[in-house]
Amino acid sequence: MRRTTFALAAVAVLPLALAGCTEKSSSEASAEDIAVTATDTTCEVGSAEGTTGNSTFQITNNGSKVTEFYVYGEGDRVMGEVENIGPGLTRQLIVALPDPGTYQTACKAGMVGDGIRADFVVTGDAVRQADENGLLTEAATGYKRYVVSQVDALQETTASFVAAVKSGDIESAKAQFPITRSYYERIEPVAESFPDDLDPRIDLREPDVEPGAEWTGFHRIEKDLWTQGLQPDTNAMADQLQADIAELAEKVKADDFTIDPIQVAGGAQGLLDEVAKTKISGEEDFFSHTDLWDFQANVDGSQAAVAAVRPIIDQNDAELGTAIDARFAELDAELAKYRSGDGFVFYDTVTEPQRQELSNKIDALSAEVSQVQGVVAGQ
């Protein structure tokens, strides 16, 4: 599924350049493909060089953890990614790299963290369209590609989470809860953009439930798992969650779902506001204290949204992109202090002064990101 998605997205960006390659994308590896061998601790990329246009990677996971593979541009702009590569599997990624320059490849065993990075140097003439309209279209297309990739992963992880809940395996469900949510938290403004209560059905917190209304979604199941034990209707809640997320995926993938590139920047800001509003206080994951997973996911999602419009930022205000890079790096470094294993420490162990420091970093980043919309709009 995902392979097709990426191929289609690439077609949309560069129809001419890719016209001759479409056939090949569905075929087996060719001599020009770059083999990537991932383990839990290594990431061997067959070539550190490419030319402008499309590069095809064949990623084989020889490790024991599920992994993912990314190609990043400036500012950690996601040029392409393939997620959920199980042990022993090989997946293909075709990625359009329109400009010459230094990109980065990354394997992420366990699907968290910055991954094992390496430079990937692209030479040749730029094949991108240079006009702004082209950049805006490309930004919207790129961001939609990101959203679709997250929704795909969300569906897969939710299926597994729901299965654990329904089998009564509380420990497994607890372990999967924050990981599953991460995919949602990265793109939450998109879910909020649909007018039919989809976001509240999936993500409402208990204090926000109106008297008499039914409380569904992640946080209801969270309460069952962590504090009150599985309830007679927990399984129904799990099924409901899976159905709601299927609905989200369907809406996101619909042909008529388009993304306004200026709204992408607004979404980046919205995600940071989320952090400032409910994560920093620990209200979001009140029962599980897994707020830092959400926190990181919001920040990652914000970074992806900013990265999608990065070429426009660079064109209109070169200093802003660099400033934002620095602020994301500072916040990531601060968050890294709370990493534990493949995840994070629980938020109830984070002290007030530590929360203050995180809040300072969010404020600093948010002040820069608040400028992005105007810059993208050419103001």
Add this chain to the structure above:
Amino acid sequence: MSLQDSNPPQNSGFSRRRLFGAVGAGAALVGAGAVGGYAAGSSSSDAVSDVVDFRGDHQAGIVTPAQDRMHFVAFDITTDSRDDFVALLREWTEMAERMVRGEETFPDGAIGAGEYKPPSDTGEALGLSASSLTLTIGFGPGLFDRFGLSEFRPASLADLQHFPADNLDARRSGGDLCIQACANDPQVAVHAIRNLARVGFGTVSVKWSQLGFGRTSSTSTTQATPRNLFGFKDGTANLKAEDPAMLDEHVWVSPTDDQEWMGGGSYLVARRIRMLIESWDRTVLNEQERVIGRSKGSGAPMGLKDEFDPLDLDSKGPKGLLIDEAAHVRLASKEELGGIQILRRGYNFTDGSDGFGHLDAGLFFIAYCRDPLTQFVPMQLALARKDLLNEYIQHVGSAVFACPPGLGESDYWGSTLFG
């Protein structure tokens, strides 16, 4: 008024007003028939008197006649880059100078920046006058180490010692720098601090802030003495702007005192003093007056008639000393303190109620002095040990800052320190 009348603003460039100029003019026309000359007279005196000069030998907001309202904020510095910090000080200076004139923080900032940008002025002061806004900056002890400026840190600028009965809350104490905004309209003061904080994100972060709603001292002989939340006149014996020799002796730092860059500056001591209002309110008048040492009605020292009668610390009545040995005025008087005086500039505050239904209220004490170690510290030590008032108050926040001198034409906040 002499300070601000000496150089009335030639350019009444109130863009904040001008935006509503058309509306204002229409209203004036409509009102002309009804109130005639009154409207014209009040608006012209308003325009002359409510802008305080931003530049001068000393920072405004110290001996400027105390305005009615205050928003005080302490920041921590979050950058290690001296360049970033100096850039912020320069930007703040420009913003401050504009706001003090009654203008927006940036030209046309509230609505003219484009629909996809957060407005560069938050807008809540649109249509309000300058309201005698003053903005005063001070640097805390921690700033100097952070930027490798230790050799420029005045010896007098150190975290205050722990005083007996202090119950300090770290979340309301200290800070690497402070800005005091005083104005006659609270919305103007809050607008100023909000906008300065907004552009500071990433370079500084707000550590704590305090709103004050009623000045608790007079800094000019033109002002009536206000009352504090205990109902007593406060600041009767304060230093006054009209006595420059006393200010030079007690408030303004001399360039030869310690650090040359502080010449013309002053030190700011801030103490959040919670008043135990409910206990006080259950205390009989006789006891209240004994504690303070002044009559509640007139403000006169005990046994005397007029508020400004000099303290007579030795007179006795039938029950002994007229002013109790531990009365607040006695312990705080220059006579008892070997001539020590400070310029008080505090404000009443009320931050709602605590969890027991008691008013969270008190005095946000601000004092300016030439040397906190030889002026504020001995005064506070004397008070903390003996003051009868201690039964009704608690010191819960504390901070000290070095306020640099005033700004010349091309100076920015702190340019004597950062060059």
